[in-house]
Amino acid sequence: MPPPVPFHHPVIRGMTFCPRLLPQSLLDTLLEHIDEEQWFDPLNGRNQVMRFGNLPPWLSQLVKISRDLLPNKLRERDPAFDQMIANYYDPGQGLRHHVDLVRRFDDGIVIASLAGSCVMEYRPAENKAEDMCSHILPSHDSVKSEQTHCQQTRNSVQNSKVAAKCPLLGEATQSTTIPILLSPGDVVCLSGPARWEWEHGIPERLEDEWENKRIPRGTRISITLRKLLPDALLMPCDG
Numbered sequence: 582m583p584p585p586v587p588f589h590h591p592v593i594r595g596m597t598f599c600p601r602l603l604p605q606s607l608l609d610t611l612l613e614h615i616d617e618e619q620w621f622d623p624l625n626g627r628n629q630v631m632r633f634g635n636l637p638p639w640l641s642q643l644v645k646i647s648r649d650l651l652p653n654k655l656r657e658r659d660p661a662f663d664q665m666i667a668n669y670y671d672p673g674q675g676l677r678h679h680v681d682l683v684r685r686f687d688d689g690i691v692i693a694s695l696a697g698s699c700v701m702e703y704r705p706a707e708n709k710a711e712d713m714c715s716h717i718l719p720s721h722d723s724v725k726s727e728q729t730h731c732q733q734t735r736n737s738v739q740n741s742k743v744a745a746k747c748p749l750l751g752e753a754t755q756s757t758t759i760p761i762l763l764s765p766g767d768v769v770c771l772s773g774p775a776r777w778e779w780e781h782g783i784p785e786r787l788e789d790e791w792e793n794k795r796i797p798r799g800t801r802i803s804i805t806l807r808k809l810l811p812d813a814l815l816m817p818c819d820g
């Protein structure tokens with residue numbers, strides 16, 4: 582198996598995609614910790630966990646690998662990430678297309694897929710504050726805390742512009758949707774235009790079509806690492 586090579590997306594500028602970057606041993610360790618700490622309880626609607634400030638020490642290898650994907654100008658920041666969100670998706674659940682909150686999180690967001698696969702869609706942002714603040718599909722019903730902080734943000738951030746000017750729109754129009762298959766171990770880093778000017782989301786469906794094959798959705802677990810902006814509102818943490 583050739584070593585994983587980061588791939589700079591030719592259209593989604595600022596996206597680095599690295600398939601199979603996380604070795605199976607790391608995935609197993611991360612999933613064991615998540616299990617031990619009982620982060621998720623989908624039967625009781627707990628399918629999202631956030632952490633702020635110091636991240637759990639057992640995330641340090643993932644943090645290091647993620648930091649290495651950041652562009653040079655962000656790689657030296659300290660800490661590289663001080664916010665984490667872990668998501669659990671049952672088959673069929675999705676994530677509303679969104680740009681991560683622009684007044685809360687800095688550039689350089691890393692999404693690591695730990696278990697299950699799905700197709701994540703990317704499309705040029707619609708430039709609506711509303712879209713940034715209620716991004717989880719209703720079926721992904723764990724997200725009361727996210728919605729609470731989104732409500733706070735909505736109150737405090739009125740009509741911020743995500744993509745006041747999007748240089749890509751000449752080549753990628755609002756209707757351009759770029760699907761990317763995310764499998765366990767794959768890591769995506771979003772910076773620059775990919776972070777500020779493109780939305781990402783996961784359609785609600787039980788299987789994805791990829792290269793003429795049907796890929797059933799299993800249970801999916803992801804970890805997203807972000808850096809809070811210095812004046813970001815502190816939001817309630819769900820545990």
Ligand SMILES: O=C(O)CCC(=O)C(=O)O
Nearest residue numbers: 666668681692781803805
């Ligand atoms: O679950 C994922 O893969 C992505 C999560 C995400 O985009 C977010 O929480 O903002």
Ligand SMILES: [Fe+2]
Nearest residue numbers: 679680681781
């Ligand atoms: Fe996101």
